[in-house]
Amino acid sequence: MKRTIPLFISAVTGFVLIGTAFIPKFVDWGNDAMAWFNILAAFAFILGGGNLLKMQLQKISSQQPGWGYAAVTLIAFFITLVAGLFKIGVYPNVNAAQLSWSGDFLQEGSFFWWLYEYIYNPLSATMFALLAFYISSAAFRAFRAKNSEATVLLVIAVIVLLGRTYAGEWLTGGLSDENILGFQEVKYSDFSLPHLSQIIMDVFTTPGMRAITIGIALGVASTSLKVLLGVDRSYLGSDQEA
Amino acid sequence: MLNFLQNLDRRWIFLLMLFAVAIPLISGITFPEKPSKEVMTVFHAVDDLPDGSNVVLALDYDPASAGELQPMASAFTRHCAIKKHNILFMTLWPQGVPMIQNSVDILENEYPETYKGKYGVKYVNLGFRTGNEGVIKLVVEDLKKSYSTDIKSNSLDNIPLTKNLKNIQQVDLLANVSAGYPGSKEWVLYGSAPFDIPTVVGCTGVQAPTMLPYIPKQLIGMIAAIKGAAEYEQAIINAYPELEKNPKAKQGLIRMGPQLVAHLLLISLIFLGNVIYFWERKQGLYR
Secondary structure (H helix, E strand, O other), X not given: OXXXXXXXXXXXXXXXXXXXXXXXXXXXXXXXXXXXXXXXXXXHHHHHHHHHHHHHHHHHHOOOOOHHHHHHHHHHHHHHHHHHHOOOOOOOOHHHOOOOOOOOOOOOOOHHHHHHHHHHHHHHHHHHHHHHHHHHHHHHHOOOOOOHHHHHHHHHHHHHXXXXXXXXXXXXXXXXXXXXXXXOOOEHHHHOHHHHHHHHHHHHHHHHHHHHHHHHHHHHHHHHHHHHOOOOOHHHOOOOOO | OHXXXXXXXXXXXXXXXXXXXXXXXXXXXXXXXXXXXXXXXXXHHHHOOOOOOEEEEEEEOOHHHHHHHHHHHHHHHHHHHXXXXXXXXXXXXXXXXXXXXXXXXXXHHHOHHHHOOOEOOOEEEEEEOOOOHHHHHHHHHXXXXXXXXXXXXXXXXXXXXXXXXXXXXXXXXXXXXXXXXXXXHHHXXXXXXXXXXXXXXEEOOOOHHHHHHHOOOOOOEEXXXXXXXXXXXXXXXXXXXXXXXXXHHHHHHHHHHHHHHHHHHXXXXXXXXXXXXXXXXXXXXXX
């Protein structure tokens, strides 16, 4: 029963949504189902918060290595939660001035805004910026022409790296638009780095991605069908019937 | 020398990268950009609309990707503002709300004659809704089922820009700037492709290959990474030279300086790494 009801809900909702694509009468049903999904998605935040609490508390109680970080995570979580939920420092909305909590939680000057602007924003940007340092180190230590495939990859990487900056234009921008002797369709400028970089994207990357995308779509369609028909129950946590 | 390089401490590489990025950024050096055909397609998608058209600007990114995506979001905003388009902002990322505020600030401060004090008439901020693809599916069929109010808790039925808007199939253009999921791909799959909504996107360099297959049928065009942002900025400056005087309208162009030096450094490091590798192979360290 514990599994039958979720399976039934998934199947009905899934088939209704498929129906909306083919039968115009079902469109409103589909919209209602999507509205319910949005409500469920909002509840997922609560589950996510609960899961974060459980995992971090487990780390702290069992004194796992690095449990101090878990404590910092929890403190930061609660400070942010309180700042956002209680709208500390937020002025009421002008449309509902009588309601003290009617203002936007991200209002400029509020505590939550301050946390976002001066802690989350710089930290998040810094984490991403660190990639540049790791990429440069990896380029030096790992990007080697060990075999023919790696050599092709390396040459293409260099063409794209140069072609996507002014260096490509500066190095090869002077190639003329004249036809190469004996070739009607090929010009010298076709070998400019920005043009070669574009060819790599248009002729090699796009068809490759199209093939991968079609493959993924077929996989998603078959997996979705298995979920709707109750064949694949892994999303319920286990394959075993309760 | 090769022995020294063989055991080079990675911190020297980090230091080099720091200089490679910081020096051009501090000096503010810019290089000429020639807008590519792809970028011009996006430019014309916005520019060829009649003045005052309705545009949805969906900004699905966070501060981590703002370095790469903020210039293109700002460029979209300025371009729409020059054309006096009506703009509906929305985001599927909780961290995207302040990103919208950056664009709202551009409208209010740089184009006050068109947008200052015209909230609800010339632009509206719908804010964030949870639900990923679910929100997209709803806004393309029934906007008010997902967004009953804007970010200021005003009912959409009381906002002039949205009161007669049933769904975003009725807008003239959908422009999305995204850093991942949910983002450009989901907008194409659930928005533009099934309902033929004219769509342009701006995305990170990593995302660009995944979006290429949708051009030109499901997607009019794409601005990829900071290079695309710089080309788009250049295209707008070429068409509207008054922007030349606005340094904020050249953030993408300015960021191409660090990109150039960083790319040259990367190529040098790859070359150096390979010299060491072949030298080691010659010494018999590899078989």
